Amino acid sequence: MATKARSAEGSHNAGVDGVRRRDFLNVAAVSFAGVGAVAALAPLIVQMSPPADVLALASTEVDISKIQPGQGIKVSWRKQPVFVRNLTPKEIAEANKVDASALRDPQTLAERTKPGHANWLVTMGVCTHLGCVPLGIGEGENRGPYGGYFCPCHGSAYDTAGRIRSGPAPLNLQVPEYKFTAPTKLEIG
Amino acid sequence: MSFSWAKPYEPKSAMMKWLDERLPLPRVVYGAVGGGYPVPRNLNMWWNFGVLAGIFLTIQIVTGIVLAMWYYATADGAFGSVEHLMRDVNAGWLIRYAHMNGASFFFIVTYIHIFRGLYYGSYKAPRELVWMLGLVIYLLMMATAFMGYVLPWGQMSYWGAQVITGFFSAFPLVGEPIRQWLLGGYAPDQAALTRFFSLHYLLPFIIAAVVILHIWALHIPGSGNPTGVDVKDEKDTLPFHPFYTAKDGWFAAAVLTAYAIVTYFAPNYLGHPDNYIQANPLATPAHIVPEWYFWPFYAILKSFTVDFILEAKLWGVLAMFGSILLLFFLPWLDKSPVRSGSYRPLFRVFFVLLILDVIILGWAGGFSPTPVRVAVGQLATAYYFLHFLVILPLVSSFETPLPLPKSITDSVLHGEAAEAAPAGQKPRRGAVATA
Numbered sequence: 001m002a003t004k005a006r007s008a009e010g011s012h013n014a015g016v017d018g019v020r021r022r023d024f025l026n027v028a029a030v031s032f033a034g035v036g037a038v039a040a041l042a043p044l045i046v047q048m049s050p051p052a053d054v055l056a057l058a059s060t061e062v063d064i065s066k067i068q069p070g071q072g073i074k075v076s077w078r079k080q081p082v083f084v085r086n087l088t089p090k091e092i093a094e095a096n097k098v099d100a101s102a103l104r105d106p107q108t109l110a111e112r113t114k115p116g117h118a119n120w121l122v123t124m125g126v127c128t129h130l131g132c133v134p135l136g137i138g139e140g141e142n143r144g145p146y147g148g149y150f151c152p153c154h155g156s157a158y159d160t161a162g163r164i165r166s167g168p169a170p171l172n173l174q175v176p177e178y179k180f181t182a183p184t185k186l187e188i189g
Numbered sequence: 190m191s192f193s194w195a196k197p198y199e200p201k202s203a204m205m206k207w208l209d210e211r212l213p214l215p216r217v218v219y220g221a222v223g224g225g226y227p228v229p230r231n232l233n234m235w236w237n238f239g240v241l242a243g244i245f246l247t248i249q250i251v252t253g254i255v256l257a258m259w260y261y262a263t264a265d266g267a268f269g270s271v272e273h274l275m276r277d278v279n280a281g282w283l284i285r286y287a288h289m290n291g292a293s294f295f296f297i298v299t300y301i302h303i304f305r306g307l308y309y310g311s312y313k314a315p316r317e318l319v320w321m322l323g324l325v326i327y328l329l330m331m332a333t334a335f336m337g338y339v340l341p342w343g344q345m346s347y348w349g350a351q352v353i354t355g356f357f358s359a360f361p362l363v364g365e366p367i368r369q370w371l372l373g374g375y376a377p378d379q380a381a382l383t384r385f386f387s388l389h390y391l392l393p394f395i396i397a398a399v400v401i402l403h404i405w406a407l408h409i410p411g412s413g414n415p416t417g418v419d420v421k422d423e424k425d426t427l428p429f430h431p432f433y434t435a436k437d438g439w440f441a442a443a444v445l446t447a448y449a450i451v452t453y454f455a456p457n458y459l460g461h462p463d464n465y466i467q468a469n470p471l472a473t474p475a476h477i478v479p480e481w482y483f484w485p486f487y488a489i490l491k492s493f494t495v496d497f498i499l500e501a502k503l504w505g506v507l508a509m510f511g512s513i514l515l516l517f518f519l520p521w522l523d524k525s526p527v528r529s530g531s532y533r534p535l536f537r538v539f540f541v542l543l544i545l546d547v548i549i550l551g552w553a554g555g556f557s558p559t560p561v562r563v564a565v566g567q568l569a570t571a572y573y574f575l576h577f578l579v580i581l582p583l584v585s586s587f588e589t590p591l592p593l594p595k596s597i598t599d600s601v602l603h604g605e606a607a608e609a610a611p612a613g614q615k616p617r618r619g620a621v622a623t624a
Contacts, residue, residue: 033438043280047255052277 059189061181064120072137074125077188081125082176083137083149083162084186091160092118094147098159105172109161112175122186123162123173127151134158134173149173191411192227194423195220221408227426228433229414231601235309236412237440238302243400244441245295250393252288253337260340262386264379267342268467286456292334293459294448296482299327307519308540310417310528315410317520322403324516326396331483333392336385338480339377343464348477350377350385356490359506376470416600417528418593425597476557485547486512488554491563492570508570515577522577525585527593535588539580546572 060077064084067073072085087095095109113120125133134149134156135141144150145166146159156167163172178188198216200206209216219225259278261270274281303323306312312320339350354371358364373380411420420426427433451458459481463474479487486509493504515522530537546569553566594600 029438033442043283044251044255046279047258047281047284049279051273051279051281053273054277 059187062186062188063184064186065184069119071139072121074137075188077176081133082188083121083123083125083173085121085123085137087119087121087160089119091147095159095161095163098163104164104170107161107163107172112161112163112172114180117180120186121160121162122178122188123175126174127153127156127169128164128171128173129154129156129167129169191408192420192423192426194426195227196225196428198223198225221404222434223430224428226408226429227420227423228412228429229420229425229597230427230432231414231416231597232412232433232436233415234440235301235305235415237437238298238305240437241298241441241444242295242302244445245291245298246393246396246400248291249288249295250397252284252291253390253393255284256288257390260386262340262383264342264382264468267340267382271341283452286452289460290448290452290456292337293480293482294444294451295330296334298444299330300482303327304544307543308530308537309413309415310523310525310530311413312520313523313528314520316407316413318406319403320520321517322399322406324513326399326403328513329392329396329399333389333396334480334482336389336392338464339382339385340389341464342382342468344466344468344474345461345464345477347377347468347470348473349479350381352477353479354381356506356509359500359503361503377468378470413528414597415529415531416594416597417532418595418597418600421596478555481551481555484552484554485550486554488550488552488566489570489573491554491558492567494563494567508574512573515574519577519581523581523585525588525590527590532591532593533584533588534591535584536581539576539584542572543576546576 057078060075062073062075062082062084064073064086067084067086069086069088070091072083074081074083076082092109100106100108109118109121112123125137127134129151130153132151132153134151136143136149136158142150142152144157146157148158148160148162148165150157151167151169154168156169157165158169158173159165161172162175164170176188178186181187198209198213198219200209200215205215208214256274259270259274259281261267271285274285276282306320306323335349335353339346350372354368354377357371358368360367369375371381372378373384411426414420461478461480463477466474478484489512490505490509493501493508495501497504499507525533525536527533530540549565549569550573553562553569556562558566
C-alpha cells in the first residue's frame with residue numbers, strides 16, 4: 001500500500017529523504033491524540049493526593065501547662081503522634097554531655113529545641129526507620145538504653161534529645177514546625 | 190476471521206514471533222481490530238457508534254473506579270462523601286461530572302447504535318445473536334445506570350430506588366415479598382445502598398464480557414453495511430486498520446469534544462437539581478422523574494390507568510418490560526429479506542414514525558402527568574407496540590423493495606469507472622477506478 005501511495009503522490013511530495021505529506025499528518029494526528037490522552041490522565045493521578053479537608057488539618061494547639069518535668073504527652077497532628085516532653089535537668093545534662101559531631105545525625109539539643117525552652121522537647125512520635133511509634137512517652141514504658149525513646153519494631157534507640165543512637169533508623173526523630181504562642185501553649189504546624 | 194482474504198498476522202520482530210507462538214494475543218487483536226479484519230468499504234458515520242459505546246464504557250469504568258476510592262456506601266455518609274469529592278478532592282468535581290455525563294453519553298451513542306441497527310436491518314440473519322447480545326448489554330446498562338443513580342443518596346436517588354423496586358410489588362402475591370427481598374428492608378436503606386454499590390461495581394465488567402461476545406458474534410459474518418448487500422469479494426472490503434481506526438478515531442474526537450463541552454459547561458444540565466438534596470425517607474419531591482434515558486419507558490409505565498382483568502399497575506410494569514423484550518423477537522417479526530431501510534420505501538416511512546413516537550414517549554414520560562400528556566402517552570404507547578407487532582410484519586409482506594445494487598463496490602462507484610476512462614473510449618469491462 002505504501003508503495004502505491006508513493007507512486008501516486010511521490011513525484012510531488014516525497015522529498016529526497018522520502019518523507020511524505022502523509023507521514024507528517026500521521027505524526028501530527030498521533031501526537032495530538034497522545035497529548036490529549038496525557039491530559040485526560042492527569043486528573044486521575046492528582047485525585048490521589050491529599051484532599052483539601054486533610055490539608056486543612058495542618059495545625060493543632062497544645063496546652064502544656066500540666067506536664068511535669070520528666071513527663072510527656074502524645075498529641076495527634078496530621079493523624080500522626082507528636083511527643084511533647086518536659087525534660088528534667090538531669091536529662092538535659094545527659095543530652096549535652098554527648099559530642100554531637102560523633103552522632104549518626106549530628107545535632108545538639110539546642111538545635112532541636114526553642115531558645116529559652118530547652119526543657120521542651122517536641123518531636124514526631126514516628127520512628128525514622130519505618131514509621132512505628134517508639135515507646136518511652138508514657139509512664140513506665142521502655143525508654144531504651146539511652147533514656148529517650150525505644151522503637152519496639154526493629155530496636156532503634158533514641159536519647160533524651162530524641163537523637164538516634166543505636167539500631168537501624170537513619171535520622172533523629174523529626175522536630176515538627178511549632179512555636180510557643182504563650183509560655184504554656186504550643187502551636188504545631 | 191470472516192473472509193478468506195483476511196490477512197493473517199505476521200509478527201514483525203523476533204520478540205513478537207516468540208510471544209505469538211506462546212500467547213497469540215497480538216494475533217487476536219490484529220484479527221479483531223487490526224489489518225486482519227476486512228470491513229465493507231462503504232460504512233457511513235452511523236457505523237462509528239459501536240466503537241463509541243465501547244469508549245464510553247471504558248470512560249465509565251475508569252472514572253467509576255476513581256469515584257469508588259472516595260465514596261462511602263453508608264446511608265449516613267454517602268451524600269456527604271459525594272459532596273466531599275466535589276469540593277475537597279483534587280479534580281474530584283471533574284471526575285464525578287465526567288462519570289455523570291459519561292452515563293448520558295453512553296446512552297446517547299447506544300441509542301443511535303440501536304436505531305442504526307433498526308434502520309439497516311442489522312438484526313436480520315445471520316446477525317440475530319449480535320442483536321440479541323446487544324439487547325442483553327442494553328438491559329445490563331439500564332440496571333447499572335439505575336443503581337448508580339441511587340448511590341449519591343439524594344432525593345431523586347432515594348425515590349428512584351423506591352419507585353423502581355416498587356415495580357416488582359405489582360405482581361400479585363409474590364410481588365411485595367420480592368420487593369422486600371431486593372431492598373433487604375421495607376424501604377430503601379443501608380442494606381439496599383450497600384448491595385446497589387456492590388452490583389454497580391460488578392455489572393460494568395459483566396457488560397464488558399458481553400461486549401466481547403457481541404463483537405465475537407459480529408466478526409463471524411463480518412460487519413453489515415448501508416446497502417445490506419453481502420460482501421462478495423475482496424474489492425468490497427478494506428482492512429479495519431488503518432481505514433476504520435482512522436475514521437472511528439476522528440469521529441471519536443468529535444463526540445468526545447461534545448462530551449467535554451457538556452461536562453465542563455453544563456455538567457448538571459442532564460441531571461436533576463433535587464438530587465442535591467439529601468435523601469429524606471419521609472418526603473417525596475413534588476415531581477420525580479428518572480434520568481432522561483428512561484423517559485420513554487416511564488411513559489409506557491404511566492400509560493396504563495384503568496384496571497382490565499389485571500390491575501393497571503401490573504399492566505404498566507408488564508408493558509414496560511415487554512417493550513424491550515419484544516425487541517428480542519425482532520429478527521422474526523420483520524420477515525423482509527432486504528436488510529437496509531434505504532431500499533425499503535414503506536419501511537423507511539414507518540421507521541421515521543417510530544423515532545417520532547419514541548421522542549413523544551420521552552416527552553410524555555419526562556414531564557408531570559397532565560390529562561393531555563397522559564392521553565398522548567397512551568396513544569404513543571399503543572403505536573409503539575403496533576409498530577413492532579403489526580406494522581413491521583405487514584410491511585415486510587406487502588412492500589416492494591427497490592432494486593439492490595449488484596455489489597458493495599458497484600454501489601460505491603457511481604459511474605466513476607466511466608468518468609475515469611480515457612476520452613473517447615468506453616471503460617474496460619470490470620475496470621474499477623482506484624480511490
